[in-house]
Amino acid sequence: MAPAVPALRRPLISVPRTPPPPLVPPLQNLRRHPFSRIPHEEPCDPPNSSATLLLRRAAALLNSAAQPSHLSQIHAILLSSGLLRCSPSLSAKLFLSAADFGLIHQAHHLLDEIPSPSVPLWNVAIRLHSRHGAFADALHIYDKMLRQGVVPDGLSLPPVLKACGGLPAPTFGRAVHAHILRWGFETDLFVQNGLIAMYAKCRQIPCARAVFDRLSDxxxxxxxxxxxxxxxxxxxxxxxxxxxxxxxxxxxxxxxxxxxxxxxxxxxxxxxxxxxxxxxxxxxxxxxxxxxxxxxxxxxxxxxxxxxxxxxxxxxxxSPDVILWNAMISGYAKNGHASEAVELFREMIARHMKPDSVTIRSAILACAQLGSLDVGKWIEDYTGHSHFKDDIFVKTSLIDMYAKCGSIAYAHRVFECIPNKDVVVWSAIIMGYGLHGRGREAIRLFEEMKCARVGPNDVTFVGLLSACKHAGLVDEGWKYFHSMRDYGIEPRHQHYACVVDLLARAGHLEKAYEFVRSMPMEPEVTVWGALLNACKIYGHVGLGQYAAEQIFALEPSNAGHYVQLSNIYASAGMWSDVARVRVLMKEKGVSKAIGCSLTEIDGKLHSFRAGDKSHPRYKEIFEKLAELERKLKKSGFVPHMGSVLHDLSMEEKEESLCNHSERIAIAFGLISTAPGTTLRIMKNLRACVNCHSATKLISKLVEREIVIRDINRFHHFKDGLCSCGDYW
DNA sequence: TTAGGGTTAG
Missing domain, CATH: 1.25.40 (Serine Threonine Protein Phosphatase 5, Tetratricopeptide repeat)
Structure with missing residues (x-):
């Protein structure tokens, strides 16, 4: 249905000698550009011959004025000599020159000096102000033109409409629409296009559509x-x-x-x-x-x-501008090309382009994904010298980045230095502690946040519930989940997924399943995935099978879920079912994601895959691996054979286990750093049970702290123990 | 005379 065109009010243009009504009363209240009125002399007598000569000279000077400053000088001379009053044509010429130079204040003042400006002169003045974004002034001039009994032409109205579009409310635009109808501009395409744009700018899309639909051309x-x-x-x-x-x-x-x-x-x-x-x-x-x-x-x-x-x-x-650099850098950062994002950020600086807050945030996001603490520190150092050093958005990104790069201490340092912490800052630090398995601290921070009178939002609860989940704080997580509505927050799918994970991982598989069945929305992959993962931990084949079927229906091409199901079968020694999953994977054309671990040594990232021999130092790495294996065996370490996908012989299983990518990264870290240095490793998959047990023991045998970020969380291995308490 | 666009913390 076409919306009603704004009602035609009483005529806004009056006959000559009758003062016209104002455009609309509130226009008087719009702020105008201040400009000083230059005092001028009383009107002069009709020009004598010397005055005529001066006027000619002034006109010639105006023609040759090459700079705005020349114009101002001529204006000043003409004003002080009183000549300007004697010659309306000179005033008009001076006004047009000022308009050409874009001198809106001067032009506005000069327009007032012209006794009866012609329509083209009014149009120049309106267009000049409209183009420069001085919308209120443009409309004041239009209003003044109407008050002087002048009827606008087709060239007056487009800039008037543009000015109306620049104001938040469509009030003035509607009044001008009425003028357009009254003066018969319905077939003027320029005017009609101006109306469409005006209504669009004022967010009145049905009105814009109505004008557009009625156009014949x-x-x-x-x-x-x-x-x-x-x-x-x-x-x-x-x-x-x-x-x-x-x-x-x-x-x-x-x-x-x-x-x-x-x-x-x-x-x-x-x-x-x-x-x-x-x-x-x-x-x-x-x-x-x-x-x-x-x-x-x-x-x-x-x-x-x-x-x-x-x-x-x-x-x-x-010459890309800063927004285009941002688009490219954030495009890289958000789509799994973190190294390219950081590289482009460096290039931007090398090319002396000034990054803005958005650039910095995208670069920090890339660091967070890269897990590169060194690059992260460099960016913090860079921002410390820029005017973004106190930007709360940048600071929040830094908290997130440091937490994701394995240093919750650095994240906390940034957090502490923020004076007025908003809910996003609190959420970021709560999420950070959760990621590191420090659920109690996350809860303490949540309570502190409430004391600071900052209300939580839905993201805060994702952080809090995920912290409870990582730390196995079942009762606390359950309680906080049920308190969400007290804060007026309706739980979303992510919150339900956290609770399912929380219950299932603690062994409450039946309760978790009942919880899934009670969900008010259709469970998505994350919910079934949490259940499947717990079934793998507790060897629950039946429920695992059921959860996997739901996942395969929702996401048939993700290899990770097939591997989980296969591992459930493998742990139960159900090798024919393992083979069946392999056939299914082949039929669906999915292959197991290749495990990959990264470690940063002296600012350079080294990447390893399972059994990888491509590194220039691979001989030393494998010697170190063999030495570690000997030490592990000597300490009585027994590999956990359920951590392999296929039905291999025991010897093959052992070899495939100790060649997992994180073990190679550890070996490389050991030969590349001084004794006692913390090793930091990022892995693209979840840590396997066997590597987890082995890494605990390795941390004790080599007296190193080893920090591993897997796909879900951090593990801090030290003195034979892991910060996750074997709960992941 | 009239029209346009790109980046944005958890």
Missing amino acids: RNVVSWTSIISGCAQNGFPLEALQIFARMLSSSVVRPDFIALVSVLKAYMDIEDLDQGSSVHGLVIKLGLDDEPDLIITLTAIYAKCGQVHTARSLFNRVP
């Missing part, structure tokens, strides 16, 4: 105005439907501005396939060298994870 600007209006106001699908109509009508060819607006809609729905098809259209239309399109395409590819395509487009931009 539409040009590319009409289409672009309505497409971008819909995209900007949260209606991307509507924007794309209109674009499809535009293409099918084949009357108007999209230009680069239209395509930028369309890409914005695809960016909002993160539909890269369709975004790529627009890229195809860009090429077909020969617009692929258009800088603004390259920039928009770079951002959309980066956001959707096609970082290589994004980077090749980025490289074509000669």
Whole structure:
């Protein structure tokens, strides 16, 4: 249904000699740009011959004025001599020159000096103010024009509408719409396009649609105005439907501005396939060298994870601005290319580009993912010398990064130095302690937060429940979950998943299953995954099988779940079922994710895979591995044979176990660092039972603290024990 | 004379 066009009020333009009503009363209250009035002389007598000569000279001077300062000097001379009053044409000339130089204050003042400005002069003044964002002044001038009984023309109204679009409420825009109807501009395409854009800017999409739908002729600007209006106001699908109509009508060819607006809609729905098809259209239309399109395409590819395509487009931009650097860096950071993000951040600095708070946060996020404490410290050091050193957003990112890089002490140091901690800061530190298995401290911080009168939000509870989960604090987690509604927070799927994990991992499998059945929403993979994981720990084949079936229906291509089920069968010695899972994996075309461990030595990351012999020092590494194995055996270490996927012989099992990537990373760390140095390792999978037991003992045998970040949490191994208390 | 866009803590 077409919305009602704003009601026509009583005529706003009055006949000459009758003072016209104001545009709308509140306009009087809009703040105007202050400008000083320069005192001038009384009007002079009709110009004599010497005055005429002066006026001619002044006009010639104006023609040759090359700089705004020249103009100001001429203005001052004419004012003080009183000549300006004698010649309206000179005032108009001076006004137009000021407008050309973009001197809005001076032009505004000069307009007041012209006794009866013509419509083109009013238009210049309105357009000048509208273009410079002085919307209230533009509307004041329009109002003044109406009060003087001047009827606007088709050129007056587009900048007036633009000014109306720059104000938060559509009040003035509606009044101008009434003027348009009254003076018969319904068929003026420029005016109608201005109306569409005005309503779109004022978030009145139904009104914009009504104007657009009534147009008999539409040009590319009409289409672009309505497409971008819909995209900007949260209606991307509507924007794309209109674009499809535009293409099918084949009357108007999209230009680069239209395509930028369309890409914005695809960016909002993160539909890269369709975004790529627009890229195809860009090429077909020969617009692929258009800088603004390259920039928009770079951002959309980066956001959707096609970082290589994004980077090749980025490289074509000669001088990317800070927003484009941010788009590329955060595109890398958010899509698993943390090293490239850090590298690009370094390049940005090397190219003397000034990062902003967003850049810094993206770079810190990349460090967090990389697990690189050295790079993280470098970025903190960098921000310490920048004006972001007190930025709470940056500080919060640092807390998260240090926690994820294995140093909860550094995270706490940053936390302590924040003066007015908001809920996000508290949530970040609570999450950090949880990640390190320090559930009691997380709970203490939660209570401190409440004492500080900071209310928790849903994310705080994710952190708190996950802290309880990692530390096995079942009663506390259960209690906090049930307190959420007291704070007006409705538990989301993530909270339910935490509780299922909490119950199941503590061995309450039946209770966990009942809890899943009582959930008010359909359980997702994370919930069934938590149950499956616990079934693996407690060897519950039946429930494990059931949970796995639910997962396979929801996420058939994730190898990790098949491996979990297979491990449940393997632990129970059900080798034919292990083989069945292997066949199933083959049929579905999924393969086991390859375990990979990273360790940072002297700022350089070294990556290892199971049985990896590609490292230049692999001979020394394997000698150290063999030495560790001998020491482990001598201390009575018995490998846990359930940690292998396939039905191998005992000897093969032992070999495949001690070649796991984290063991190679440990061996490399031992030969590369001084005695007593803490080893820090990041692993892409969950630590296996065997490696976990072995690492505990290794930490004691070699007298080293070993910190391992697995896919879920941190393990701090020291003196034969792990901070997780074997609960993970 | 009129239309557009990219980054953002847990």
